[in-house]
Amino acid sequence: MMKNIPISAAIGLFFTGLYFFIAFAAPLIAPYGMAEVVGDVWEPSSAEHLLGTDNIGRDLLTRMIYGGRTTIFIAAAATILSFVTGTSLGLLAAVMGGWADQALSRMVDLVMSIPTLILALVILAIVPVTVPILILVMGLLDATRPYRLSRSVAVDINVMDYVEAAKLRGEGRRWIIFREILPNALSPLVAEFGLRFIFMVLFISTLSFLGLGVQPPLADWGGIVKENKDGIVYGIGAALYPAVAIATLAISVNLVADWVLNRTTSLKGGRG
Amino acid sequence: MHPIVKLVSQRFALGILLLFGASALIFGLTEALPGDAAQAVLGQSATPEALANLREEMGLNRPALTRYFEWLGGIVQGDLGQSLTNKLDIAESIGKRLGNTLFLACAAAVVSVPLAIFLGLLAVRYRNRWPDKLISAITLTTVSIPEFLIGYVVIYFISVKLGWFSSLAMINETMSFGQKLNAIALPAFVLTLVVLAQMMRMTRAAILNLMQSAYIETAELKGLSNFQVIARHAFPNAISPIVNVVMLNLAYLVVGVVVVEVVFVYPGMGQYLVDSVTKRDVPVVLACGVVFAAVYIGLNMVADIVSILANPRLRHPK
Numbered sequence: 001m002m003k004n005i006p007i008s009a010a011i012g013l014f015f016t017g018l019y020f021f022i023a024f025a026a027p028l029i030a031p032y033g034m035a036e037v038v039g040d041v042w043e044p045s046s047a048e049h050l051l052g053t054d055n056i057g058r059d060l061l062t063r064m065i066y067g068g069r070t071t072i073f074i075a076a077a078a079t080i081l082s083f084v085t086g087t088s089l090g091l092l093a094a095v096m097g098g099w100a101d102q103a104l105s106r107m108v109d110l111v112m113s114i115p116t117l118i119l120a121l122v123i124l125a126i127v128p129v130t131v132p133i134l135i136l137v138m139g140l141l142d143a144t145r146p147y148r149l150s151r152s153v154a155v156d157i158n159v160m161d162y163v164e165a166a167k168l169r170g171e172g173r174r175w176i177i178f179r180e181i182l183p184n185a186l187s188p189l190v191a192e193f194g195l196r197f198i199f200m201v202l203f204i205s206t207l208s209f210l211g212l213g214v215q216p217p218l219a220d221w222g223g224i225v226k227e228n229k230d231g232i233v234y235g236i237g238a239a240l241y242p243a244v245a246i247a248t249l250a251i252s253v254n255l256v257a258d259w260v261l262n263r264t265t266s267l268k269g270g271r272g
Numbered sequence: 273m274h275p276i277v278k279l280v281s282q283r284f285a286l287g288i289l290l291l292f293g294a295s296a297l298i299f300g301l302t303e304a305l306p307g308d309a310a311q312a313v314l315g316q317s318a319t320p321e322a323l324a325n326l327r328e329e330m331g332l333n334r335p336a337l338t339r340y341f342e343w344l345g346g347i348v349q350g351d352l353g354q355s356l357t358n359k360l361d362i363a364e365s366i367g368k369r370l371g372n373t374l375f376l377a378c379a380a381a382v383v384s385v386p387l388a389i390f391l392g393l394l395a396v397r398y399r400n401r402w403p404d405k406l407i408s409a410i411t412l413t414t415v416s417i418p419e420f421l422i423g424y425v426v427i428y429f430i431s432v433k434l435g436w437f438s439s440l441a442m443i444n445e446t447m448s449f450g451q452k453l454n455a456i457a458l459p460a461f462v463l464t465l466v467v468l469a470q471m472m473r474m475t476r477a478a479i480l481n482l483m484q485s486a487y488i489e490t491a492e493l494k495g496l497s498n499f500q501v502i503a504r505h506a507f508p509n510a511i512s513p514i515v516n517v518v519m520l521n522l523a524y525l526v527v528g529v530v531v532v533e534v535v536f537v538y539p540g541m542g543q544y545l546v547d548s549v550t551k552r553d554v555p556v557v558l559a560c561g562v563v564f565a566a567v568y569i570g571l572n573m574v575a576d577i578v579s580i581l582a583n584p585r586l587r588h589p590k
Contacts, residue, residue, distance in 0.1 A: 110293045113572070114565045115527040118545075122298055125549040125557040126305045202418045206531055209420045210546050225421060232424055235432050243421040250416030 005259070012255030019068060019249050026069040032059040035217040042228075042236050054238055055227050063219045064241055070220040072249075074135055075200035081139030082200075083193060086146030091177050091185075093147075094154035105151070108144045116141050117206065124212045134213060138203055142196060149192050153185040187260060194257030198250045205246060221246055279580050287573035294565040295344060302554055303336045343558070352559040357551050362559045365544065370563065373533070373540035376456050377525050380463035385518055388468050392475025392514075396483065397502065404476075411469035419528050423462045423535035431458060459536040466528045471521040478513035482506050512582035519575030523568045530564075 005013075022029060031050075032038050036058060043053040051060040093101040111119070123137050157163060163180050171179075201221075207213030208222030216223065221242035228239035310318075310326040332339075346353060352362035395404045414422065430436050437458045482488065483506060491505045530542030537543070541560060548556035 110290065110297055113290045113569050114294050114297065114561075115523075115568050117527050117530060118561055118564045118568075119298075119301075121530075121545060121549045122557055122561045123301055123305065125552055125554060126302055198416070205418050206420060209418075210531070210534060211550055212546075222418075222420075225424065229424060232428050233432055235428075237428060239424055240421070240428060243417055243425055246418060246421065247413060247416045251412060254412065254416065 008255045009259035012252040012259070015248060015252035016256055019072060019252070022065055023069040023072040026065050030062040030065045032062040035219075036062070042231050042238060051241060052238060054224070055231065060224075060238055060241065063224055064221075064245060067219040067221045067224050067242070068245060070214055070218055071201055071204055071222070074131060074138075074204050074214070074220070075197055077135045078138040078142070078200045078204070079193065079197045081135060082142040082196060083146045083189070085140065086143035087150040087189060089143070090147040090150030091154050091181060094151045094158055095173055095177055095181070101151075104147070108147050111141070112144050112148075116203070120203075120207065121210075121212065124207070129212055129215060131214065131218075134204065134207065138200060142199070142203075145196060146189070146192065150185060150189060153188055154181050157181050157184050191257045191261035194253045194260070198253050201246060201249060205242070276580065280577050283573060283576050283580065287569060290569050291566060294569060295347070295562055296340065298558060298561045298565065299340050299343060300336075302558060347559075347562065353555045355548075355556050356553045357548075362556055365556075366541065366559060366563060369539060369541045369544050372538065373529055373542065375452070376459055376463070376533070376538065376540060377522075377529055379453070379456055379460040380467065380525060381522055383460065384464040384468045384471065384521075387464070388471035388518075388521075389475055389514060391468075391472045392479060393502065395472070395476045396479045397498065399480070407472065411473055414465055414469040415473075419462065419466050419531045420535050422465055423459070423532055426458060426462050426465075427535075430461075456538070459532050459538055462532050462535070463525060463528055466532075467521045467525050470524060471517055474517040474521070475514055478517060479506060479510050482510050482513070512579040515578045515582060516575050519571050519578065523571040523575075526564060526567050526571070 037056060038059050039049060039053040039057045041053065041055060041057050043049055043057075045052040049059050049061065051064065054060050054063055089104055093104045119141055120137055127133055127137075158181065163176060166176055166180050204213055204220065205222030205225075208220050209226050211226060214220040214223050216227070224242050225239045228236070231238050232240075310323050310330060310332055343353070350363055352366065354360065355362055355365070391407055395407045398404045417425075437454070479502075488501060488505055491501045496504070529540065530545060532538070533540045533542035534546055541563065545557065545560040545564070548560065
């Protein structure tokens, strides 16, 4: 599997790994404490502060590292929640068929008929904004997409001869799902996982930027933009570093996802 | 009945049904979640008596279903209720802001739609050569950056470094059309960048998909030039997927506009929605949510109806 790995995918894997490593080891890598005020407001970059300081004099590199940790953690947790819920319901719907499939699918159609951001904003107007609630809201709202993908892939696999054979053998529904369908549906699901993870990174950053995501003093990439955006009109680019971070992370994960998807073109599911 | 009429009316009915479903979902969410409008007004530390009094006053004690139908009836008649925070009529506030938002979205659409289709065709024409790769690389980058960051990058380089346009998109009724266009130039540019990439990628995919059909191969084997194959054979059949792509992206524009308005402090619907969410002004959030959902569902419906109409196989039933 690791032979013949294209150069683009290798680069993608390297940077994705690097970002996750930094996220895990943030307290060890970061030069200062997360909310520690160490200098003047918006100092330019220097030997002590490689990226300069932020709007209240915290080290920007430290904020970026901790911000990456928060952003990546929330995005990963929300993606996992969305995939576990979405795929299990999707596979179940495909295998059961009938009214269960109909009810679930129409429910998903309804949720998808409203833009996710708008629905999330409506919910966040009511509930308190905390990290677990953010993960829950993002994960459940986005579960519609893994649901659709896993259902459509599983419906195709469900009519294959080997599944039919397993059914005739008298295997239970659990065996059919986990031993027959899931292994064959894994490739498009893994690729989709990468794309949904990117979407979650963009989503949580957007919410934080709007002031409805991660709350200060916790750092996250969207929040860093919100905190430093007033500097932009004075020509201070502190708010633009998250753009570089988000873009490189997103492109790396995209490169990996493309590679995973291209390896198995025969089972290409819907994307997007 | 003619099959087209049947399909179109079916799709139309589905759209209406979705609209009802969406309004019920939005209303139901605000009901089902812990916390309500009274709680939002008084905050977490309110005494139970104060909460009960305010609920009584706001009519929140009555059954949810009754209030849903009252609310829905109000919307149909153009009455969206009153804002909790400033007691202003919501329909009036939304009316002005919706106009501004549509103006911005239309300006972005007028630029981005033709450009996206042109670039998409260009990418297909030079498939796997440098123009295609360049376009792919640039669009991959723009889809990987959230809208608000594209906004600030644009402000930083165009507005601050070059000093071309103002970083704030102020707009009011006394401005002439030209002044208004000047004011929204930057936000419209950002929105264009945001949807252009998506639209172009989808156009390219739709046409490439088509180019693999057998009749295109036949046309190529007949010895037609590359351009003739695209213009005469591929394009007429590509209208339906392209219109679909355009409509889906216009729907996406509706969402992108929320964030871009906040970046440029533009007095539109998105800004209003975000402000109200921050202030926990539930009636306004409900109203804005329904308007956004309606526009989104409407555009998706138009996309489907156009692709039904553009399908030549349905126009000539056997």
